[in-house]
Amino acid sequence: MVSFVFARPSFLWFLIAIPLLILIHFLTLRSVSRRAVKFANFEAISRVTGNQVLSNNFGLLVIRLIIFSLIIFAVAGTTLWYQGEGTEFDFALALDSSNSMLVQDFFPNRLEAAKAAAKNFLDFVSSNNQVALISFTGIPTVEQELTTDHEAIRQKIDLLDIKPVGGTDLGGAIISSVNQLLQTEKQRVIILLTDGQGNIGPETENAIAYAAENGVIINTIGVGTSVGGSLFGNATRSNATAAILRLNEETLVDIAQKTEGNFYKAIDQKTLNEAYVQIASLTITRVSRNLTLHFLVIAIILLMIEWSLINTKYRTLP
Missing domain, CATH: 3.40.50.410 (von Willebrand factor, type A domain)
Known part of the structure; x- marks a missing residue:
């Protein structure tokens, strides 16, 4: 049987901010879209964005939500408990x-x-x-x-x-x-x-x-x-x-x-x-594994991936 225990469960309340992050994402998307329409040089847009005036890719949103969640779980001190061979x-x-x-x-x-x-x-x-x-x-x-x-x-x-x-x-x-x-x-x-x-x-x-x-x-x-x-x-x-x-x-x-x-x-x-x-x-014992460091490492890797994407494939116009 697998279960999760949190050393600081009060930090989990920050997860309710996820809907707000989604809303901010789409509002930002809409704002960028309006600015992109004002960009008159569509030939330049094509060279910069690959024929996409605006990337409405949801991949960045998913990555950001995962990063946010991982940081929250790390701060909350998540520990995994499972049954393992002693x-x-x-x-x-x-x-x-x-x-x-x-x-x-x-x-x-x-x-x-x-x-x-x-x-x-x-x-x-x-x-x-x-x-x-x-x-x-x-x-x-x-x-x-x-x-x-x-x-x-x-x-x-x-x-x-x-x-x-x-x-x-x-x-x-x-x-x-x-x-x-x-x-x-x-x-x-x-x-x-x-x-x-x-x-x-x-x-x-x-x-x-x-x-x-x-x-x-x-x-x-x-x-x-x-x-x-x-x-x-x-x-x-x-x-x-x-x-x-x-x-x-x-x-x-x-x-x-x-x-x-x-x-x-x-x-x-x-x-x-x-x-x-x-x-x-x-000999079957309850084994614990603290996931804090794991979550932080994954979050950092995803942050690097996000930074790479927004500066290459998914970069937006000024």
């Missing part, structure tokens, strides 16, 4: 790649749905935003260090798969993500996507405190439903019992609240994509 954010994407992400309450499973949404997120952030990628199971792995090369991040996301290491280390994932973001002076944001089944590694509370101390915001996305799904889907195995894994919301809500972030619950692919888009929308 470049003051850098992100760490932390994706759970533990066995629980194979649950098929998403199609084809939680991990593949998360990968698709994470890649979609990259379409909504500025190319100037740095992004790091961390996967975590029983141990966290930095798949891609902080970079503005979003294509490299996409490729690393495509390569993500379930790790053979057991467990889910939420605390370690947070600490590794924070360590990546310590390289930047911008606002640090972690997007932690998991089913919340943290069970090993550093205490989550210690990791949260570490993030808060370093000014890192953690937005958490819970993937899964309250009902849960089977780790083996509809397959039947003679020697295996399908595990029913449900989303653990409490831990993720706690992480987000204690780091000034937000918790998003994703129950299907649509809500998962929406969660990432909402986080990306936080």
Whole structure:
């Protein structure tokens, strides 16, 4: 949304003088016309004005009105406000790649749905935003260090798969993500996507405190439903019992609240994509641009053009 703000709006009242300027223009035009008729040497007129006794060109009027308006807007201190991509954010994407992400309450499973949404997120952030990628199971792995090369991040996301290491280390994932973001002076944001089944590694509370101390915001996305799904889907195995894994919301809500972030619950692919888009929308900021100097420069250029025209093509007879 675009809007204009004026530091000295009272000067805008001078714009009501525009009709008066138009009237003066035509009165002057009429006066010059009368004097031109009295000029007896029409051959000289032809040489001077190019067969035009009087130029009734409205171009000069338009130029003068624009110059007048630009000066008024400049004096009024016009500032343009618009929505632009914020470049003051850098992100760490932390994706759970533990066995629980194979649950098929998403199609084809939680991990593949998360990968698709994470890649979609990259379409909504500025190319100037740095992004790091961390996967975590029983141990966290930095798949891609902080970079503005979003294509490299996409490729690393495509390569993500379930790790053979057991467990889910939420605390370690947070600490590794924070360590990546310590390289930047911008606002640090972690997007932690998991089913919340943290069970090993550093205490989550210690990791949260570490993030808060370093000014890192953690937005958490819970993937899964309250009902849960089977780790083996509809397959039947003679020697295996399908595990029913449900989303653990409490831990993720706690992480987000204690780091000034937000918790998003994703129950299907649509809500998962929406969660990432909402986080990306936080990087859309209101940008201001003072137009005073711009207006003055344009007004000066137009004044030079007008001066050139009235001394050449549109000059009038004495």
